[in-house]
Amino acid sequence: MKSAVLFEKTKSKVLEKGELYSTGLNNGFWGNKTEYAKQLNSYAVNYAKKKVKEATARDFIVSKAVGAIEGLNDAINSYYNRLRDLLSGFYPEAIKEIKSPEELSKFFIPLEKDIINRKLNLYGESMGADMNTHDKKAVLNSIKTLDCLILQRKELINYVEKEMSIIAPNLAEIAGGVIGAKLMSSAGGLENLAKATASRIQVIGAEKAMFRHLKQGAKPPKYGLIMHHPLISEAPREMKGRLARTLSSKIAICVKVDFYSKGKNVASDMKKELEKRGKK
Amino acid sequence: MRTIKKTDINNLYAIDKNLCTLNTVPGFKSYDEKTIKIKKDEYRFWNPKKSKLAAAILKQIKGIQIKKDDNILYLGAASGTTVSHISDIVTEGFIYSVEMSHTPLRDLILVAEKRRNIIPIHGDANKPEEYSNIVEKCDIVYQDIAQKEQTKIFLKNVLKYLKKEGIGMLCIKSRSIDVVKKPDEIYKIVEEELKKSVKIIDAKKLEPFEKDHMFFVIHKS
Ligand SMILES: C[S@@+](CC[C@H](N)C(=O)[O-])C[C@H]1O[C@@H](n2cnc3c(N)ncnc32)[C@H](O)[C@@H]1O
16 A cells, blocks of 8 residues: 555544654554655655646646737837847938838838838938948848747737637637736736736736825826727727726626636627727 | 854854855755855855845844754745755754745745655645645744735644644735735734734844844744
8 A cells, every 4th residue: 555545634633743654654654754754755746746737727828928928029129129220320211210110021121222212202312321241131130030029929929819719718808818818917817817806907917006006195097907908098088997997897707707607608798888888 | 264153953054144054955956045065065055035034043033943853834835945944954854835826836846856854735824724634733833925814824823733832933024914004013913913822932023134024933822
C-alpha cells in the first residue's frame, strides 16, 4: 500500500504533532524521519502540481495572450515613432502626412520619391536627404519589421477573440473579445469577473482614479476599460456616463451566464438593445 | 575581513550586519537571493525589504522564536521567499505552506521539490478544514496574506492548528483592510480583535523596511 492513503484520508480532528509520523511508522510506511519527510513532501508536491495544472485554465491563457497584445501595442507605437524620425530625414514632407503605423508601408514602399509623392498628392522639390542603396535597405527592412509586428498583433487579436467566443461567448459578444479578455485579466479570471458587481466592472482599469477618489476626494471615475468599447468611445460626451452604466450592467449579466450556466445566449438581444440606445 | 556572528536561531547568522541563513541546499537559489561562500559554507542573504519576517527579526520584535524542530503553518506562502529561509532554519521540522493563487504557487512547488521540509498546499487560509489531512498541530502559525479578513482568518487557524504553548505571528497590511482609514486606526481594530481570543506579546511597525505594515506576535492565552 502506498503512503498516499495516509495523507489523503480526511481527519475528523486535527492531529497532534508527530501523529502522522508514528502511525506510518507503526504500519511500515516509513522507517525513519527522513523517509517520512520525503514521502510527505512528494505527496504534497505532486498533489499541488496536479491542482496547478487543473487551475491553469483557458481563462488564464487568454488573459496572458491579451497581455501580449498590449505588449505589442507598446512595441509598435514606440518602434513606429522611431521609424518616423528616421524617415523624416529622407522624406520630411511625406512623413507629415502619415497618421498611423499601418500607413508606413502603404505609402513608402517602394522607396521612390516620385511614387510616394504621387500617392500622397505632394508636389515640389523635397528637402530630404538623398537615399543610397544602404539607406534603402535599412529603411525597407525596418518597415517590414514593423509590418510583421502589426500582423502578429492582428493574429493574436483573432486568437483571443476566437478563444473568448469559446470560454465566455456572451461576454465576448457584448464587450468584444479583446475588451472582454482584458476585463477578465484584470479581475483575475472568469470566476472573479462573474462575481463582480456591475458598478465594479464599470471602473475596472480605472483603479488609480478610484484610489484618488477614495483617498483625496477627487471625482469618482465614470468608466475604466470599457471606455474603449465603440458604444462609449463613439458616443457624445454627455451620454458616455449613462451608457457606461448600461453597458457594464449588461456585461455583468453576460459574464454570470457564461460562468454559471454555460451554453445559454443572452448577449444577442442585449446587444441590439444597446445599439438602439446608443443611437438615441 | 567579514564578521560572521551566530544568532539564537538555528542556522541564522549576521554577516557584516546582514541577516543570512546557512543554505541547506548549497548551490540552489530559491529565488534571486544573493549568496556568499565563507570557508566551506554557503549563506543566503535574507533581505528585510523582501521578507517581512526578516524585517521583524531586525526590528527585534519580542517573542519571535523558531526552533530547528518546529512545525510551522505558513499562510500566504507566495513564491516561497520567506518560506525558503525558514526552511534553512527548521531542519528537523516542516513548513506547511498554504498559498491560494496558482501563479506564485508554481514557483513555490519548484522550491519545495528541492527542499524536503516545505510542504506546499494549494489552499484557502479561510477554509482551514481543507488541509487537515496533512497539517498537524503546529508550534508556529505565521500569516501574511494581505486580505480584508486577515485577522479573522488568522484567528481561525490559530484556534485550530496552533498548539497550546505555540507562537502566532501575524503581518497586517493596513491598506488591504481599508485604503481610506488611517493605518493606526486599523491596527487598533486588529489589536482589539486579537485580544478577545489571544495574548499579544509584542507588536511593531515594519518601517523603514515596509510601509503600512504591522507585525504582531501572540500566544494562545
Ligand atoms: C504579501 S504575499 C506573501 C509574501 C510571503 N509571505 C513572503 O514573504 O515571501 C500574500 C500572499 O497571500 C496569498 N493569499 C491571499 N489570500 C489568501 C488566502 N485566503 N489563502 C491563502 N493564500 C492567500 C496571495 O495569493 C499572496 O501570494
